[in-house]
Amino acid sequence: MSRLRCILRGLDLKIYILLFVLVPTIALGIYVHGQKITYFLRPLWEKPPKPFHEIPHYYHENVSMENLCKLHGWGIREYPRRVFDAVLFSNELDILSIRWNELYPYITQFVLLEVNSTFTGLPKPLLFANNRDQFKFIEPRLTYGTIGGRFKKGENPFVEEAYQRVVLDQLLRIAGITDDDLLIMSDVDEIPSSHTINLLRWCDNTPPILHLRLRNYLYSFEFPVDNKSWRASVHQYKSGKTRYAHFRQTDDILSDAGWHCSFCFRRISEFIFKMKAYSHYDRVRFKYYLDPKRIQDVICKGANLFDMLPEEYTFKEIIGKLGPIPRSFSAVHLPAHLLNNAEKFKYLLPGNCKRESG
Ligand SMILES: *[C@@H]1O[C@H](CO)[C@@H](O)[C@H](O)[C@H]1NC(C)=O
Ligand SMILES: *[C@@H]1O[C@H](CO)[C@@H](O)[C@H](O)[C@H]1NC(C)=O
């Protein structure tokens, strides 16, 4: 009997050691790597979204518009549609200038809304207003709007984002959008190529709502991530019906229609601002993520700012994307304004990962 008790006590001790050593270690491990564990296991608990209907995209500068429309199964119009480009501006001045120069020939009105609050409710200077003189070329075609943020503490950032998009709808009406005009809905850093917009304004019988498949880049055009960006869309405007949105709105998507350059900033301070202003602020789980030296290292490696695993739906894709993004040495088929001002935008081109401090 007492022997049995002895054994139990011995066992107890082991269990206690186990409890006091193993459990905190596992807890710490889950705390530090929890995100990785859940992302890695994501294929088990989440199904991929319904695939898009991919429309092949044909383009060469020497092919006539009539032929290009025909290749897509569309007719050609007698005159092009008017096109409106509307964005919610945060702090991406360089990317805005590349975007507006790329689209300039084909846009009737550029609409830009700027709010003095980030989606996460932090105060933000009116950066566009303060730098408006850099964009003189756009002035005659610009509808600029600004409103005060709501500064609701602890609210879900997506609520503020939705609110700002509603204001964008009002601004579009002020800009004079009418039925059957084209409206580009995309973030500033989702840049449709100009020939894509020219195609859509000239061709007839194009889908009334069409997503644009963009090439994804991270930090600069040196790091191509994949070709899967899909949020940007082009709409044939219907008053009372069309609402500015940044989620999936239809099944049709036009392949290879531009570039999406995420976190493509000149200064380290802009990375820090974006990491804080981001709708996913919860991803900054540790203070040291915001350390400027670490951020610079991460950029040059093509690694992940939030130390996250790829957000994918199959193990094959997750594993295929583990580790840093392979460098690209190609600067072919990038926005013209970027290459025409290569010195100014050097940090966006291959081989120049060092950023300005401050
Ligand atoms: C494109 O067209 C121009 C003028 O018609 C011609 O000179 C040029 O060789 C063509 N380029 C290609 C790549 O076909
Ligand atoms: C934001 O803008 C609104 C309206 O212009 C103003 O009343 C408010 O003081 C501003 N807030 C900050 C933090 O700048």
Ligand SMILES: *[C@@H]1O[C@H](CO)[C@@H](O)[C@H](O)[C@H]1NC(C)=O
């Ligand atoms: C994107 O597509 C292009 C053209 O099909 C291809 O050359 C390129 O390698 C793709 N990029 C990535 C990162 O998969």
